[in-house]
Amino acid sequence: MLTANSRRSKDSVGLDWLAGNMARTGSGGAASDPRLCPMAEEGEAPESGNRESTEPDKDGCPRWGSQHAGARELAELYSPGKRLQEWISVILCFVLLSFNFCSLIRYFTLDHITSIIFSIFAGIVTADFASGLVHWGADTWGSVELPIVGKAFIRPFREHHIDPTAITRHDFIETNGDNCMLTIIPLAYMAYKFMFLSPDVIHKSYQMDCFVFALAMFATLTNQIHKWSHTYFGLPTWVVFLQDWHVILPRKHHRIHHVSPHETYFCITTGWLNYPLEKAGFWRRLEDFIHGATGEKPRSDDLKWAQKVK
Numbered sequence: 001m002l003t004a005n006s007r008r009s010k011d012s013v014g015l016d017w018l019a020g021n022m023a024r025t026g027s028g029g030a031a032s033d034p035r036l037c038p039m040a041e042e043g044e045a046p047e048s049g050n051r052e053s054t055e056p057d058k059d060g061c062p063r064w065g066s067q068h069a070g071a072r073e074l075a076e077l078y079s080p081g082k083r084l085q086e087w088i089s090v091i092l093c094f095v096l097l098s099f100n101f102c103s104l105i106r107y108f109t110l111d112h113i114t115s116i117i118f119s120i121f122a123g124i125v126t127a128d129f130a131s132g133l134v135h136w137g138a139d140t141w142g143s144v145e146l147p148i149v150g151k152a153f154i155r156p157f158r159e160h161h162i163d164p165t166a167i168t169r170h171d172f173i174e175t176n177g178d179n180c181m182l183t184i185i186p187l188a189y190m191a192y193k194f195m196f197l198s199p200d201v202i203h204k205s206y207q208m209d210c211f212v213f214a215l216a217m218f219a220t221l222t223n224q225i226h227k228w229s230h231t232y233f234g235l236p237t238w239v240v241f242l243q244d245w246h247v248i249l250p251r252k253h254h255r256i257h258h259v260s261p262h263e264t265y266f267c268i269t270t271g272w273l274n275y276p277l278e279k280a281g282f283w284r285r286l287e288d289f290i291h292g293a294t295g296e297k298p299r300s301d302d303l304k305w306a307q308k309v310k
């Protein structure tokens, strides 16, 4: 049974990073635990570049990155069928987003502007929470061996922990396909309302539609924002500006999640909820509850992939 004491808080993350580095420099028996490798920092820090190696470290700790045995196997599971699903999702989603955005502008009035702004803000916060919930669920439970969802939807999360820079090599379709798929149904329903319902009815639900649109748009963009948080070279100035002002997930902020064993800071849209959720012990309590109810151990599949050596 997991207890509060068996886990590390966000406050100890810096210590974990140091522990990881100590393990890598060969001090102590913990070096044999590949989970202690702070791979995000190694692969992405501007000063270290995208250094990778097929050779294990001198202390026996496997290299992280695209040459890691688990990362190679997971990358090979990306199939043409999956690619097609992503293409269809991206096209449908962006058509619907554009149509709904134009419709919202068309019906916009300055009446209720305060509640419209509040609805948009609530939509963005909800998207951040949803990103955390989905990310936490996929990181913590399930396995790549599960039928259909394993290879299609859990695989990218496993790959991301052992090869965090892979996402920076994914094109727009692979980066955004799955998130686009998730928002198609609510966006299609909104488009239906704009096409077939009377203006009176549309005005009545206008604030709610602003909430749903902000939620859907930020949910759609989540993995793009996540990709930017792993990109240290060549980002557009406006993206860096949004990161620096914490409008979207900042790079340093997301590094906290990439300290093994990846048990905190799951929200990857804006990251606004990470600190309060960590302080409340939200993810730990949820894991304790599920572990108590099912007996499943959190992150056991993630650990299995991290330890793969061939």
Ligand SMILES: [Zn+2]
Binding pocket: 135, 139, 157, 161, 257, 262
């Ligand atoms: Zn993760």
Ligand SMILES: [Zn+2]
Binding pocket: 160, 164, 226, 230, 254, 258
């Ligand atoms: Zn990440």
